[in-house]
Amino acid sequence: MIVELISTGSELLLGDTVNTNVSWLAQELNKLGYTIAHQSVVGDNPKRMAEVFQLASTRADIVISTGGLGPTQGDITRNVLADSIGRPIVFNQEAMDEVKHFFDRVKRTVPDASRREAELPEGANVLHNPVGVAPGVVVEDGDTTYILLPGPPGEMKGMFHDSVVPYLMSRFGSQGVVTSYRYGIYDIREIDLENTLMDLIKNQSNPTIALLIKKGYIEVRITAKADTLEAAHELLNPWDAIVRDRLGARVGRDLTVSMEETLGHVLLEDHSTISTAESCTSGLVGKLLTNVSGSSEYYMGGVISYSNDVKHRVLGVPQDMLDTYGAVSEQVAKAMAEGARTVGQTTYAVSTTGIAGPGGGSPEKPVGLVWFGVTGPHGTVAHKANLIGNREDIRQSAAELALYYVYTYITEKGK
Amino acid sequence: MIVELISTGSELLLGDTVNTNVSWLAQELNKLGYTIAHQSVVGDNPKRMAEVFQLASTRADIVISTGGLGPTQGDITRNVLADSIGRPIVFNQEAMDEVKHFFDRVKRTVPDASRREAELPEGANVLHNPVGVAPGVVVEDGDTTYILLPGPPGEMKGMFHDSVVPYLMSRFGSQGVVTSYRYGIYDIREIDLENTLMDLIKNQSNPTIALLIKKGYIEVRITAKADTLEAAHELLNPWDAIVRDRLGARVGRDLTVSMEETLGHVLLEDHSTISTAESCTSGLVGKLLTNVSGSSEYYMGGVISYSNDVKHRVLGVPQDMLDTYGAVSEQVAKAMAEGARTVGQTTYAVSTTGIAGPGGGSPEKPVGLVWFGVTGPHGTVAHKANLIGNREDIRQSAAELALYYVYTYITEKGK
Numbered sequence: 092m093i094v095e096l097i098s099t100g101s102e103l104l105l106g107d108t109v110n111t112n113v114s115w116l117a118q119e120l121n122k123l124g125y126t127i128a129h130q131s132v133v134g135d136n137p138k139r140m141a142e143v144f145q146l147a148s149t150r151a152d153i154v155i156s157t158g159g160l161g162p163t164q165g166d167i168t169r170n171v172l173a174d175s176i177g178r179p180i181v182f183n184q185e186a187m188d189e190v191k192h193f194f195d196r197v198k199r200t201v202p203d204a205s206r207r208e209a210e211l212p213e214g215a216n217v218l219h220n221p222v223g224v225a226p227g228v229v230v231e232d233g234d235t236t237y238i239l240l241p242g243p244p245g246e247m248k249g250m251f252h253d254s255v256v257p258y259l260m261s262r263f264g265s266q267g268v269v270t271s272y273r274y275g276i277y278d279i280r281e282i283d284l285e286n287t288l289m290d291l292i293k294n295q296s297n298p299t300i301a302l303l304i305k306k307g308y309i310e311v312r313i314t315a316k317a318d319t320l321e322a323a324h325e326l327l328n329p330w331d332a333i334v335r336d337r338l339g340a341r342v343g344r345d346l347t348v349s350m351e352e353t354l355g356h357v358l359l360e361d362h363s364t365i366s367t368a369e370s371c372t373s374g375l376v377g378k379l380l381t382n383v384s385g386s387s388e389y390y391m392g393g394v395i396s397y398s399n400d401v402k403h404r405v406l407g408v409p410q411d412m413l414d415t416y417g418a419v420s421e422q423v424a425k426a427m428a429e430g431a432r433t434v435g436q437t438t439y440a441v442s443t444t445g446i447a448g449p450g451g452g453s454p455e456k457p458v459g460l461v462w463f464g465v466t467g468p469h470g471t472v473a474h475k476a477n478l479i480g481n482r483e484d485i486r487q488s489a490a491e492l493a494l495y496y497v498y499t500y501i502t503e504k505g506k
Numbered sequence: 507m508i509v510e511l512i513s514t515g516s517e518l519l520l521g522d523t524v525n526t527n528v529s530w531l532a533q534e535l536n537k538l539g540y541t542i543a544h545q546s547v548v549g550d551n552p553k554r555m556a557e558v559f560q561l562a563s564t565r566a567d568i569v570i571s572t573g574g575l576g577p578t579q580g581d582i583t584r585n586v587l588a589d590s591i592g593r594p595i596v597f598n599q600e601a602m603d604e605v606k607h608f609f610d611r612v613k614r615t616v617p618d619a620s621r622r623e624a625e626l627p628e629g630a631n632v633l634h635n636p637v638g639v640a641p642g643v644v645v646e647d648g649d650t651t652y653i654l655l656p657g658p659p660g661e662m663k664g665m666f667h668d669s670v671v672p673y674l675m676s677r678f679g680s681q682g683v684v685t686s687y688r689y690g691i692y693d694i695r696e697i698d699l700e701n702t703l704m705d706l707i708k709n710q711s712n713p714t715i716a717l718l719i720k721k722g723y724i725e726v727r728i729t730a731k732a733d734t735l736e737a738a739h740e741l742l743n744p745w746d747a748i749v750r751d752r753l754g755a756r757v758g759r760d761l762t763v764s765m766e767e768t769l770g771h772v773l774l775e776d777h778s779t780i781s782t783a784e785s786c787t788s789g790l791v792g793k794l795l796t797n798v799s800g801s802s803e804y805y806m807g808g809v810i811s812y813s814n815d816v817k818h819r820v821l822g823v824p825q826d827m828l829d830t831y832g833a834v835s836e837q838v839a840k841a842m843a844e845g846a847r848t849v850g851q852t853t854y855a856v857s858t859t860g861i862a863g864p865g866g867g868s869p870e871k872p873v874g875l876v877w878f879g880v881t882g883p884h885g886t887v888a889h890k891a892n893l894i895g896n897r898e899d900i901r902q903s904a905a906e907l908a909l910y911y912v913y914t915y916i917t918e919k920g921k
Contacts, residue, residue: 104542106532110525113547117521127519128554132528132545139543139565146561150554367789367810373796374782374789377810381788384864384897392816394809395782395792401807405820405849434820449799482799 092266094125095151097143099158099168100242101134112157112247119251123259124266124316125153135165141175148176148235153259158242160225162204168239169228173212176232183211189219189226218254222246229258236262270323271314272331273346276338277307277495278474284309287337291330298330306484307491310346340503343495350494351379351386357501358389358439365497366435367393368406368427370418371445371461375490391435396427406430419444419456421473428464429471439467441497443489447482461489465500472500507681509540510566512558514573514583515657516549527572527662534666538674539681539731540568550580556590563591563650568674573657575640577619583654584643588627591647598626604634604641633669637661644673651677685738686729687746688761691753692722692910693889699724702752706745713745721899722906725761755918758910765909766794766801772916773804773854780912781850782808783821783842785833786860786876790905806850811842821845834859834871836888843879844886854882856912860893862900876904880915887915 096116102108110132117127128151133143140159147154159168173180187209194201208225211217218227218238223246228239238255240247276284281304285292288311291300303310311334315326335342344353358365367376373395380390396402399418403410408426416422427442445461452458459478464471474496478488511531517523525547532542543566548558555574562569574583588595602624609616623640626632633642633653638661643654653670655662691699699717700707703726706715718725726749730741750757759768773780782791788810795805811817814833818825823841831837842857860876867873874893879886889911893903 103529104532104545105536106529106534106542109529114518114521114524117519119521121520127521128549128551129558130519130547134543136543143544369789369792372793373805374784374792374808374810377784377789377812378787378793378901381812381862381901382898384862387812390788390812392810392812392820393789394820395789395807397792397796397802397805397807401850404851405807405809435816436819447796447799483797486793486796 092125092153092263093128093151094120094153094155095147096127096130097147097154097156098130098132099135099140099156100132103132103158104134112242112244115244115248116155116157116251119256120155122269123256124268125259135159135167137167137171137174140167140171144172144175144237148232148237152234153236153238155238155240155255157240157247160208160227160239160241162202162207162224166207166225169211172228172230172237172239176212176230176237178213178230178232180210181213183209183215183217185217186211186215186226186228189217190224193220193224218250218258220246221249221253227254265318267316267318268320268323269314269316270320270327271312272327274311274334274338274342275305275308275344275346275350276311276341277343277492278476279309279338279341281309284311284338288334291333298326300330306480307478307488307495308343308350340499343498349379349382350491350498351382354494354498354501355380355383355386355389357498361438361501363438363501364389364391364435365439365441366391366431366437367493368431368434368440368442368464369393369395370397370402370427370443371447372443372486372490372493373397375486376441376443376493379490379494391437393431393440394434402427402430406434417456419446419460419462421462421475424462424464424473425466425471426464428466432466439465439497439501441465441493443493445476445478445485445489447485447489449482459485461485461492463489463493463496465496467500469500469504507540507568507678508543508566509535509568509570510562511542511545512562512569512571513545513547514550514555514571518547519549527657527659530659530663531570531572531666534671535570537684538671539683540674550574550582552582552586552589555582555586559587559590559652563647563652567649568651568653570653570655570670572655572662575623575642575654575656577617577622577639581622581640584626587643587645587652587654591627591645591652593627593629593645593647595625596628598624598630598632600632601626601630601641601643604632605639608635608639633665633673635661636664636668642669680733682731682733683735683738684729684731685735685742686727687742689726689749689753689757690720690723690759690761690765691726691756692758692907693891694724694753694756696724699726699753703749706748713741715745721895722893722903722910723758723765755914758913764794764797765906765913766797769909769913769916770795770798770801770804772913776853776916778853778916779804779806779850780854780856781806781846781852782908783846783855783857783879784808784810785812785817785842785858786862787858787901787905787908788812790901791856791858791908794905794909806852808846808855809849817842817845821849832871834861834875834877836877836890839877839879839888840881840886841879843881847881854880854912854916856880856908858904858908860891860900860904862897862904864897874900876900876907878904878908878911880911882915884915884919887911 216229298315317323432440442464448458631644713730730738732738847855857879863873
């Protein structure tokens with residue numbers, strides 16, 4: 092079953108808005124076994140938009156558009172579809188009920204302009220908008236099914252899950268499923284990871300396997316196609332066992348959860364607390380840890396010791412250690428972590444000190460070199476990484492790795 | 507002059523990659539006065555891709571594609587274009603020189619596969635790739651100019667600026683310019699900002715004006731079209747004067763520079779230093795300040811006082827103040843800033859304490875309430891904001907506002 096996605100809106104042609112709707116819809120439809128053959132973007136121009144709809148009907152079974160369902164004169168998608176399939180626009184009571192229902196909920200009267208949102212091509216079905224005003228529209232015409240969705244991502248996604256998926260299922264039946272397992276692999280070079288999984292990479296067909304470089308980790312993704320989710324899982328499970336067996340603790344997490352959630356879960360289970368001492372990441376580790384609502388249960392806070400003076404005075408890193416080894420060193424990373432644990436009075440502490448660049452590198456300590464310290468009941472350990480990318484990449488990668496090193500320290504008791 | 511953008515690559519149809527190339531190209535081309543009428547995405551399928559090229563040639567003067575110029579068998583864009591305009595693929599010595607030049611630079615011999623990158627449609631011109639291997643391709647055919655660019659954003663952008671812009675200029679002459687001034691407006695409600703600028707909003711044609719809600723500020727953008735950049739500036743300058751005159755210090759910055767750069771510049775000029783005390787932002791203010799390379803000149807560090815215990819013990823916030831007013835209060839925000847200034851031994855300090863949500867709100871202190879403290883030689887002040895959005899939005903907005911409040915404290919001497 093071939094789908095074409097049409098994005099409408101002049102803001103897309105101007106480049107002011109990055110088209111995230113289309114990648115999201117493509118991912119969701121691919122998971123359901125549909126094939127996307129084309130994506131088109133067209134502005135709020137009736138003639139051009141009608142041509143795009145007509146062309147799509149010749150090369151796809153299902154045409155899904157986003158945008159142009161609002162109440163203004165610039166919202167023309169309903170009218171353009173009606174024209175391009177030769178049907179009149181008619182008042183649709185079900186759509187009007189949807190519009191009324193929205194304004195009832197927010198205790199306002201229906202504005203005159205919103206009546207437009209209930210004027211649909213003859214024979215259209217209405218999709219409930221769980222977030223905003225404009226109802227979605229489904230029209231069957233000849234061999235083609237047209238589905239018109241609103242442009243705001245929250246409305247589009249809600250409507251897709253609540254209404255479009257059930258509609259596609261009842262209308263076209265299951266198309267099979269495509270499903271993936273995704274792992275975050277930490278503390279390994281790409282070339283070593285590739286060698287570890289070379290037999291899978293060489294012999295892939297179903298499942299397939301992909302390695303993607305991310306900030307601070309490498310994503311391994313295995314994907315299978317099958318008639319049912321159960322059958323897809325049966326294809327994936329032997330590969331899952333191989334990945335976990337060969338990579339062990341380097342599988343930091345299942346990518347459906349973030350590293351900060353993974354670590355937070357362990358800290359909650361352990362009834363323990365953590366503090367941070369950050370130099371090159373300068374607050375980013377603390378920010379990540381507190382992305383998780385409820386993180387105040389285990390994260391007490393920390394020190395951003397961007398200057399050596401703060402490292403010495405607040406974290407108690409000895410001045411002669413800073414002079415002898417430099418701020419970016421194993422010794423200072425450990426002392427920073429120990430200092431943070433004392434300041435925060437926590438079970439564990441983690442530190443970062445490195446060279447984020449673009450300046451400040453040297454042959455011995457190049458840009459991207461980061462030392463991490465982790466301390467807790469099992470003593471103090473240090474880790475070193477040579478990270479790549481620009482300043483932002485290096486800092487993001489370092490913060491992610493800091494969380495991973497605490498996680499392994501806790502789960503492997505001091506390793 | 508009408509341009510159509512074609513993005514090739516099955517990863518786009520799968521939704522694994524968000525198509526940022528197309529919005530970037532659209533913005534750049536619009537600035538040069540070109541009109542984008544359509545954008546199309548097609549996978550690595552020769553027949554479908556050829557149809558997309560043929561259609562584009564019927565509705566655009568210039569067709570620009572991205573992707574599919576690499577050395578693998580899946581890189582088919584050169585061949586598809588040749589087929590669709592009925593020209594043979596021939597070995598192109600200039601392209602081969604480009605490929606060789608790249609491998610010379612990295613001291614490797616040219617791989618056999620890379621010979622493909624020099625096999626171009628007959629009559630093609632070559633565009634230098636300043637970053638990677640694959641040269642770009644220009645083919646004039648009838649009324650249509652085809653420009654094939656590589657898919658990796660760094661290569662595509664470099665080639666566009668270095669080669670495509672000069673090519674378009676010499677081939678088609680100036681198309682006029684579209685240029686904007688963009689301001690970050692802080693510490694004002696949208697409705698008040700709209701009222702302040704209502705006469706401009708109502709009477710816009712050239713320039714136009716737009717208000718866009720961002721995290722921690724509102725973007726005001728005024729845009730003019732003219733034959734030359736100078737003429738566009740002449741149209742914009744009277745509006746620029748109005749915006750600055752009516753909004754004064756609320757114009758926090760020109761949006762070509764970030765708030766952290768704007769503040770960093772003032773701190774450097776002032777030869778002064780700053781420290782931070784963060785609760786709800788939990789490190790994000792420190793992270794933003796150090797986005798700027800060289801920020802170690804003025805940012806000494808700070809305390810992430812996520813728990814009340816750290817607020818009390820490390821920052822010296824009196825326990826009875828925490829008990830009486832609560833952590834999210836004017837009093838505690840001021841005491842945190844003063845504590846950070848003492849810990850960091852800095853000229854200025856800034857603090858944040860608020861409710862990022864989703865939990866923790868109450869009728870008196872709802873989710874989104876944030877107090878800021880700023881201290882320095884002119885005494886200690888506090889600011890309050892009621893921020894909207896999810897946890898991440900509220901934290902990003904709060905960090906941005908914290909930087910703005912320090913900036914106005916310094917530039918307005920304690921306001």
